[in-house]
Amino acid sequence: MSKSTGNRLLKEFYELKVKDVMDKRRWDLPFIEKDANIAEVFSILTGKYHVWVVENKKNMKLVGVITEHDVLSLLSSASLPSYVFGKPDLRSLRYGVVKTAQDIMSKKPVVSSPDEKVSDVISKMERYRVRRIPVVNGNNKLLGEITLHHLLCKYHKATQYYPIVENSKE
Template sequence: MKVRDVMTSSVDWVGPKASVVEVAQLMKKEDVGSIPICDDNKVVGIITDRDIVLNVIAQGQDCKNTLAQDIMSRKVVSVSSDQDVHEAADLMSRYQVRRLPVVDQGRLAGILAIGDMAVERIHVNEAGDALSDISQGAHQNWN
């Protein structure tokens, strides 16, 4: 099964100059935990709700004047829509991420969340294994 078969293709994104408040409002509106940061639909970063908490709120930064480019993760792990979902699960596990932007020909085509794979019965175990690996990595970071 390919990534295109389970990914979410309708994905909102913001530009690097968007304020963290705009990012958080979009997360709330779309009920998501991450937002791709794009420059003309080309992924240049990603922001998670965790990034906002740790890099803005916990540091006492001004949410209105902090820009997406100031806190985004620039090393974005992505997949293409024609990659196998097994490869995507391996990437999630290896890089300890729960969401992967789907990039085709240099442009954002969608997003693949670990939950997208879990809804496909054939990949439930693989998604569960990836989530377990991600959670163990997060737990190790706490110690």
Template sequence: MPKNIFIEDIMVRDVACATLPGSRDEVLKILKNKHISGVPVLKDSKVVGIVTRTNLLQNPEEEQLALLMTREPITISPGSDLQTASRLLLQHGIRRLPVVDNGKLVGLVTVADVVGAIADMNIDTPIKDYVEKEVVAIYNETPLPVVARIMELASVKAVPVLDASLELVGIISDRDIISASIIEDSVEMSDMSSGQDDDAWTWESMRDTMSIYYSVSRIKVPNLIGNDIMIKEPITATYIASISDCARKMKRNRIDQIPIINSNRKLQGLLRDHDLLKPLIES
């Protein structure tokens, strides 16, 4: 297995970024337009955070970028090797590493970039030992807000979709949910009393109240069903497929996971892009 692949060889150099102060709407626009799942956050040209689709979905009412982002992100240098990047991505359960040289952002390396390198390595080890067999799957007529909540509770970024006969008919990722989501503005009211609870002269029925109206902006998952937005006829594989074969499928189709099925199209497990990194750090 090659040992001389360095981060500067595979990193993305033209990096989409968000800057402080910034807003959720600006980030959402970048993610949708660039078809990416997260961006570094800069302040005075230094990396101070990472903001992802997960941050947006878990905090639908938060608008300030500084409160949405994950602070003090793990970074890597351009001279580090592929194994070091794989170890960091797996150890911290993250999808991207800002590449920093002398305190300056010079690139970004993602799980997809590492998978792209694996695709060229011709690793013929079967995927069977790396497939996740405990998989959260949903019924194709499940309401989309319920799908989003299931994914949040299960801490997964994609779910296979099954029909009534338990056959695999699609897959839904957080990318699909974000693409379908909208920003919803509303006005809410809060009643505030001018009396105090410990004021003996203030009766509940006579207490003066003051109504405060304020605007709320939140990300809303539309009232669709899984079948409406799922990727139909997803790319699949079987247990005997090799590591590099699956990496090539992910790279070619720009996907992060592959459902594993048997000859009857029954779901057996899910191979995530993170799983393909494991052979690199085992060698």
């Protein structure tokens, strides 16, 4: 692929809208109601790296996210120094104060809208050091998600017509 073709392809990729790249399969989206018990959260996290937390299944309003890191801080030993996992977490399972998804979720996750540009989502992923971002509408209704994997697949598909590495016969 020539340099100009590569630059054009990348520029076009950055201009794509989130709705053209995101996963819209709501039946495959990991989400749980905020009042769900911890056992349900753990059940989902055995097969996924994260779970979006919604107010309820009817309005699907996004209120938080739970990642493996959130659970790790709950399971960590009290004897570990705070610099290992961050500040001590009193929500530990040891103290019995964690009962529902909302007790351990991270509130106000970084979000994107369907009409946002891919370049903006990539910037958010870099800035906040996340690999997945929920896609919401103006009412914060969860519509889907966009992940680094989705972006990679979309870009790879575009480069199928323009090989990234030129084959040179030496």
